[in-house]
Amino acid sequence: MKKMIFVLVYAITTLTIFSFGKAAENEQLSIALSGQYARKMTDASKKLEELDTAVKKTLLFNESDGSSKAREDIWRLSSDIKNSVSSLPLDQSFSTSWMNYLGRLGNYAKEADRVTDHNEYLRVMGQASKNLRAMADEWEVATTGMVSGKLAISDWTNRLDATKSGHDWSGMGTTVKQYTESDFPLTASESDSMKKKELRNMPDSEVTREEAVERFKKLFPSVSNEIIGVETSKSGSPYPFYHIRFAENQSIGYIDILEKGGHVLSFLSERPFGKEVLPFEDIQKKAEKFLADAEYKDLVYEEARENNTAWHMVYVRVEPRYGAKVFSDTIHLKVAKDIGSIVGLDASEYIRKENTHPQPITKKDWKKFFHANVQVVKEELAYVENERLEQRLVHYLTVTIDEHGVIGTYAVIIDTETSEVIKTERLQ
Amino acid sequence: MKKVVIRIIVVILLLGGTYVTSPNQIGAFSSQQVARGAFGDDVIELQSRLQYIGYYKGTIDGKFGYGTYWALRTFQEKYGLPVDGIAGLKTRKKLVDVSKYDEKFVKDNLNKGNKFTHYGDKPLASQTKKGAGKKENIQLPAKYSEQDLKLIANAVYGESRGELYEGQVAVAAVILNRIEHADFPDTVGGVIFQPGAFTAVADGQIWLTPNAQAKEAVLDAINGWDPSENAIYYFNPITATSKWIWSRPQIKKIGLHVFCS
Structure with a gap:
């Protein structure tokens, strides 16, 4: 009996110490997490103020050159706040709307050089400034409890989940959505892309x-x-x-x-999948026969990657005017290595073909355009989407450069009309 | 007796015929030609041999990319072979003649995840140093890294193991759709670890080791497949606690998950 009591007391004591230790550890973790979140919220608040100031600064100038530094700040700060918002436990509808608004604000500032009507810029940013001020005030109120340390992280997340959270996050989300629609409506290219x-x-x-x-x-x-x-x-x-x-x-x-x-x-x-492996030439023949039988007739082979059981292959549409590849109209095939059967087809991007427009082609002297070490090994015409989601005719160049004894290969994509470098990508 | 002799001769002739008409295997290379996009043992041997004679200075990883392609072309040019960047019969034969390949050394180091060279005329011991561990044997489109694949595979396994393969590809596609969407962070880590975004992150199941099926599902999603049809959310109607998620426009149901825009 004594032994039993001893074992029981020992077990209860051990369990109590263990539970106490775990609770203390959890509390420490919770405090650390609350600290992290509070810091991010404070950062976001501070950067929101800076963003508001940067937007106001751009309104001082008539020429876009005068505001270029402040516009760079807008782009940087909006990205920073977006990152902070994405890592905070916030109401989901608010956080998605808020990130969208910040992204569009940053992009608008970045692209402001292309706005021909500066009064339009002043109108949009004037409105954005007013709305940002209102949001900064709302944000301050919403995050007070967490920033002042009065709320534990568990209380904060419970409040977010509660029907009556003490703060109208959903209302804030709706307001931001309205700001986005009024300040930065979809452009024609974005609408086409959608x-x-x-x-x-x-x-x-x-x-x-x-x-x-x-x-x-x-x-x-x-x-x-x-x-x-x-x-x-x-x-x-x-x-x-x-x-x-x-x-x-x-x-x-x-x-x-x-x-x-x-x-x-x-x-x-x-x-x-079986263990036998067909040669790639057979795989490619089978893929192309399938495409022809399925009446996908305006495609050319672009690339293929071998993996354990199958090849992933990419075919691109060629438009007839310039014979240019349209990289937004692709078909992906997954072809089994064992018997060459088609185990995957993705044609969702190909169904609604891009509207491509005629575009002047300016010949460039690539020897002058690139550094002397660079060799252009392949030159094609293609249609590629730029950052503004416009389909542009481009010189699609494959170039190489000697990088300390290793040959680096890059795709350089240059607008045929404006010579804007749309993208430079290192090829594997 | 005569019949037996005839049978033996026929069998010998058949075997001989099969040997003569079978594709030629050169050294340890398989019988197939190797070109850009390929991966596996043949590419490991190709890279090792090219490196042994000083033409290839990149990583020996079994993935036939541009680095291997240019090295091979230079080799072909040097030895008067047709310059096409494809390791066909003649090229492989010449390569075997002029180089050495220590298969065991190369593969042991690859399996250990070591960084190593395979240059000739150097003691093997001086050709290795510790690497970051064994790499995934997977080829991805340029915009994604192996780290991305691993992280998404962890999320897919934590969120949807036990679901149909299609459902697992769809979960991976939702993660990728979010990266492209203005309402979400623009990195794999940002999307997956966004607070409250995925249950597997909240309950720690994201750190389970994903199986081959989850990795294959991610590979298909990364290569363009999207069974969710452009969804950016999904939920399990039986266990979902958020009322808000029910307000999202629903696209389709796969297994236990409803996918929404």
Whole structure:
């Protein structure tokens, strides 16, 4: 009996000490985390003030040159605040709207050189300044508890989750959304980009469920005999489509087919792969035969990457005016290495083709344009999206440079009209 | 007896014929030509041999990129071979003739994740130094790193193991869609560790070791597949506690997850 009591007392004591230690450790962690968040909130508040000042400074000048330093500050500060906001536990609807607003503000300031009407710049930034002030005040009130150390992190997150949180985060989110719509509405290029992504205004007629299944069977006869289910997309989808799932032999997968026109959005199949490996030439032949049979006829091979079980291949549309590759209109294929079957097709970017416009082509002397060590090894014309989401005709150059005995290869993308370097990318 | 002899002759002739018509295997190389985009043992051997004779100074990683391509072209030019940057039969034969390849040394070091060279005329011991660990044997599009793949695979495994493969690709695609979306951070780490964004981060399941299927799912998403059809949110209707998530426009359901814009 005595032994039993001893063991019991010993166990309870050990458990109490352990629990106490754990609680103390958790409290320490909680204090450290609260400290981190409080610091980030204080930083964000301070930078918000600086951002407000930078925006006001740009309003002092009639010439955009005069405000270039302040505009750089706007871009930097808005990125910094965006980073702080993204790492804080905030109401999700507020945080997403707020990050969007900050991003658009920064981009607008960065692109201000391109605004031909300076009065328009003053109007937009004047309005943004007013709205930023209001947001800075709201932010200060909303974060007071956390910054002053009166709220523990657990209380802060509980308040965010509560129906009555003590602060109208959702209202703040709605306000910021309104500011975004009024201060930085979508540009025509952004709207075009959205239309492409969301496949809006497709002129094609709708296909029935049976026609969608037929399309599937025609494209992938070897896996389309055992269809598990055909569903239509939910009402919130920006483009209605059929979602077809299949399981035939050991292949399991899905295909999504657009209701308008019966175009394939994507197809993916999973199965155990054999150990044998077909030569790449055979893989490529099979991929190109599939594309031709599926009537994707305006594509050229761009690149391929081998992995454990399959090759991921990229084909790009070629437009007829200049014979230029349109890098936003691509088709991806996944081809099994063992028997060369098509186990994946992604054509979502290809369905709604980009509108490409004629554009003057200025010939450049690449020897003068590049450093003497640089060699242009390939020159093509292509359409590429710039930062403003406009499709631009470009000189798509592959260049090499000797980097301490190793040859570095880069793609340099230059606007044919303005000679703007849209992108420089190191190729692997 | 005569029949037996005839059978033996037929078998010998068949075996001989198979040997003659089979693709030529050069040294340890497989029978296939090796070109840009390829990966695996043939590329490791190609890089090692080119490095042994001083043409390739990049990393021996088994991935046939531009570094290997230019090295191979230089080698072909030097030895009067057709200059196409493809390791075909003639090129591989010449390479085997003029270089050495210590397969065990190279592969042991690759498996240990060591940094090493494979230059000729140097003691093997002086050709290695400790690296950052074994690399993923995966080729990715230029804009993504192995670190990105690992982190997304951790998130996919923590969030959706047990889901259909399609569902796992969709979760990876949501992470990638967020990176491109103005409402979210623009890095993989920023998106995944955004407070409150993923349950697996909150409950620590993100640190479980992802399986091969999760990695393959991420690889497909990184290569362009998006079964979520441009979703930026998803939730499990059975366990979701946030009322706000129900207000998002729903696109489709895969397994237990509803994907939303």
